[in-house]
Amino acid sequence: xxxxxxxxxLHVEATTDAGRRIEIIKxxxxxxxxxxxVALIGExxxxxxxxxxxxxxxxxxxxxxxxxxxxxxxKDMAGLSERERAKVRGTEVAYVPQSAAxxxxxxxxxxxxxxxxxxxxxxxxxxxxxxxxxELFKALSLPxxxxxxxRYPHQVSGGQLQRLAAAMALIGGPKLVIFDEPTTAxxxxxxxxxxKAFKSVMKAGGxxxxxxxxxxxxxxxxxxxxxxxxxxxxxxxxxxxxxxSTPSHxxxxxLLSAFEPKETQFAGKRTDKARPLLxxxxxxxxxxxxxxxxxxxxxxxxxxxxxxxxxxxxxxIGESGCGKSTLARCIAxxxxxxxxxxxxxxxxxxxDARRRSREALREMQIVFQYADTALNPAKPIEDILGRPxxxxxxxxxxxxxxxxxxxxxxxxxxxxLRYRHPSELSGGQKQRINFARALAANPKLIIxxxxxxxxxxxxxxxxxxxxxxxxxxLDLSYIFISHxxxxxxxxxxxxxxxxxxxxxxxxxxxxxxxxxxxxxxxxFSSVPKLDPTxxxxxxxxxxxxxxxxxx
Amino acid sequence: xxxxxxxxxxxxxxxxxxxxxxxxxxxxxATSMLPGDTAxxxxxxxxTPDAVAGLRHAxxxxxxxxxxxxxxxxxxxxxxxxxxxxNNMPISKLISARFVNTMExxxxxxxxxxxxxxxxxxxxxxMRGTLYDRIVTVLTIGVISVPExxxxxxxxxxxxxxxxxxxxxxxxxxxxxxxxxxxxxxxPVVTLTFVVSAQIIRMTRAAVIETLSTPYVEMxxxxxxxxSRIVLRHALPNALGPIVNALALSxxxxxxxxxxxxxxxxYPGIAKLMVDAVxxxxxxxxxxxxxxxxxxYLILITIADIIAIISNPRLR
Numbered sequence: 001x002x003x004x005x006x007x008x009x010l011h012v013e014a015t016t017d018a019g020r021r022i023e024i025i026k027x028x029x030x031x032x033x034x035x036x037x038v039a040l041i042g043e044x045x046x047x048x049x050x051x052x053x054x055x056x057x058x059x060x061x062x063x064x065x066x067x068x069x070x071x072x073x074x075k076d077m078a079g080l081s082e083r084e085r086a087k088v089r090g091t092e093v094a095y096v097p098q099s100a101a102x103x104x105x106x107x108x109x110x111x112x113x114x115x116x117x118x119x120x121x122x123x124x125x126x127x128x129x130x131x132x133x134x135e136l137f138k139a140l141s142l143p144x145x146x147x148x149x150x151r152y153p154h155q156v157s158g159g160q161l162q163r164l165a166a167a168m169a170l171i172g173g174p175k176l177v178i179f180d181e182p183t184t185a186x187x188x189x190x191x192x193x194x195x196k197a198f199k200s201v202m203k204a205g206g207x208x209x210x211x212x213x214x215x216x217x218x219x220x221x222x223x224x225x226x227x228x229x230x231x232x233x234x235x236x237x238x239x240x241x242x243x244x245s246t247p248s249h250x251x252x253x254x255l256l257s258a259f260e261p262k263e264t265q266f267a268g269k270r271t272d273k274a275r276p277l278l279x280x281x282x283x284x285x286x287x288x289x290x291x292x293x294x295x296x297x298x299x300x301x302x303x304x305x306x307x308x309x310x311x312x313x314x315x316x317i318g319e320s321g322c323g324k325s326t327l328a329r330c331i332a333x334x335x336x337x338x339x340x341x342x343x344x345x346x347x348x349x350x351x352d353a354r355r356r357s358r359e360a361l362r363e364m365q366i367v368f369q370y371a372d373t374a375l376n377p378a379k380p381i382e383d384i385l386g387r388p389x390x391x392x393x394x395x396x397x398x399x400x401x402x403x404x405x406x407x408x409x410x411x412x413x414x415x416x417l418r419y420r421h422p423s424e425l426s427g428g429q430k431q432r433i434n435f436a437r438a439l440a441a442n443p444k445l446i447i448x449x450x451x452x453x454x455x456x457x458x459x460x461x462x463x464x465x466x467x468x469x470x471x472x473x474l475d476l477s478y479i480f481i482s483h484x485x486x487x488x489x490x491x492x493x494x495x496x497x498x499x500x501x502x503x504x505x506x507x508x509x510x511x512x513x514x515x516x517x518x519x520x521x522x523x524f525s526s527v528p529k530l531d532p533t534x535x536x537x538x539x540x541x542x543x544x545x546x547x548x549x550x551x
Numbered sequence: 552x553x554x555x556x557x558x559x560x561x562x563x564x565x566x567x568x569x570x571x572x573x574x575x576x577x578x579x580x581a582t583s584m585l586p587g588d589t590a591x592x593x594x595x596x597x598x599t600p601d602a603v604a605g606l607r608h609a610x611x612x613x614x615x616x617x618x619x620x621x622x623x624x625x626x627x628x629x630x631x632x633x634x635x636x637x638n639n640m641p642i643s644k645l646i647s648a649r650f651v652n653t654m655e656x657x658x659x660x661x662x663x664x665x666x667x668x669x670x671x672x673x674x675x676x677x678m679r680g681t682l683y684d685r686i687v688t689v690l691t692i693g694v695i696s697v698p699e700x701x702x703x704x705x706x707x708x709x710x711x712x713x714x715x716x717x718x719x720x721x722x723x724x725x726x727x728x729x730x731x732x733x734x735x736x737x738x739p740v741v742t743l744t745f746v747v748s749a750q751i752i753r754m755t756r757a758a759v760i761e762t763l764s765t766p767y768v769e770m771x772x773x774x775x776x777x778x779s780r781i782v783l784r785h786a787l788p789n790a791l792g793p794i795v796n797a798l799a800l801s802x803x804x805x806x807x808x809x810x811x812x813x814x815x816x817x818y819p820g821i822a823k824l825m826v827d828a829v830x831x832x833x834x835x836x837x838x839x840x841x842x843x844x845x846x847x848y849l850i851l852i853t854i855a856d857i858i859a860i861i862s863n864p865r866l867r
Contacts, residue, residue: 089774106863106865
């Protein structure tokens, strides 16, 4: 096969806020053959999106191509003028963004935006373009392809938008399509449809692709070849099978091992007489005006009961919008429940955190998804950790300092970090501090709300390990909320599946493999596996998909 | 969807009317609390108590304030603006000519300043960080920081006193030709354009810059769209809401806030009329002027709100 793309010794520089220049891509070489799909994989900051965007002759503000050649179909994108690059964009190289929801202009209809490429480059008449778009909508198995284009972006779902963005990229008949984490923002049940649609359209048209992702399992389904990146350099490159079966570079091995769920023995032994640490009964919570029956208009959590035993962990899983975070906020009392009982350690708790005793607050802590927004950026770490120490334990001066050191030690961070501000820490370090702040209270129960979803796979796996170790040391219980089944499986003794505000199934570790509720079945079977043939051989019951599927 | 829009617009209109009522109430009682008794001032110090009492009765000044307020509101609604205390003329007659003058000044200023400010605002946003953008930013901040009476007085000093190019005072009656008209309007309009444009430029620039950094603008760039297409088709329509609001705020200033300009150039507009009315304790006139200013402000803001609602496809 002849080469469509040749990236030779690419260097990209970024200018920091302080005006310093740093090299973020350090001499990368990648070739792509016609009709081949190459995945760029790596953690955030590895330069995968930056490299993909340079193929369109584009760098994000503050960055510039500092050297090397970017041959796309014989043209050097680095050397072209802005006008010549614009001609290539949309016609020869097209882009599918990470968040289609943000990449669609909210004030234009979808059809106008999908066919805009043909209008800009004068490729075909608007009527012809509309016909072509409808063909693409059909090929991407979008519902009501004839009329979906007349809607505005906010009127269709995230999974549909992502496929519409692919239609927008394909309408100009490109030779190369760049996918920038196109399914990261989607639920697993939706991700499958989108991946299948992408794959069939790309194969049918013999279009080459660059697929940027941090998720090896997703990449395994769609890519012919994988390029592993770290710190702006290629670590390893090879066919998908080779990378997955015989990774040679340590970083690739680390990525793979972070993905594989580890078999660990669980500390939590079920003692028959154990009193539940937390019990909630028929809790209802939601948003909007309170109706005549005292319940909110929009019920986000509808009559959910659960119990957590001491030393054991409960995982709550479900797609976005199923009410799992609302349930967490409700247990913590941040969003007072409208009905139901919350019994913690044998005592009934007030629904509103403001009316709970300090001791009750201390024993139950919550850790939020985004450490960036949960940590006060103006305070050094020692103040962030010191605050709960003074509040709950009245610690001062030397005693407090010593305890801060202990906490940093517990979350495996060097003591010297105490003088830094959150902005001076990495994402994983910030999440550890976020967790240490909860530990500072000496709680019995910690509610973890998607604490690993904003982290890279390797970093997330390390956090999960830390959580397990701390559980053994400190006799903690966790409620672990996530949309990612593998994360929940890795740490939880029991798993509760939520769908549209209701608890649909409660599973123990033993029967995770064989869920009974149809939605759980769909959800569990939708989680991508590292096996490259998984997507092609996957058969989902159409009835299930129609009833519970995304979109 | 359309009934939803209609109900949102209806709500805005009701809020505007309620606001106007509250303001007129506040204006009425605030002016009533002004020190000094109108009857005494009108009759002079030599007046006998009987004469003062008689006049008070004739002017309904001896009635409770609430009753007078209701009488006044009823008059406003039926178009009877009352009679001036100072010269016994119907207020509608006093105001009508002045109102036309103010609207002329405001209209001419708007015609010049809106295209001028929008162009500067949008171009500086597109050329963000360039020398051009910096010059525009420095100048607008400079103009905002200098109080308008300073701009106006300096302009009078230079162009009227030293250079003697332009008249220092605007005499509407002495206009005989287009040249006269230009000479008369030059200084007030330029001064007002300065003050009004600076805000619009800054707000427009900020709104456009915000939309220019959105993913859908990046997407348009990656579709190969030209710069003008990106700005006109993708950035501007989404910046419309804040821009229209900035325009409305600035324009409402042209109706109610021109007191200083009209006073310095002795321009016979409504604001000048109101200042004179305060000097003569002419309560009905003050109240009517205040209500007119408030109404103008509310009309503009409500129009801006309605445009923002209609331009948002989520509500369409």
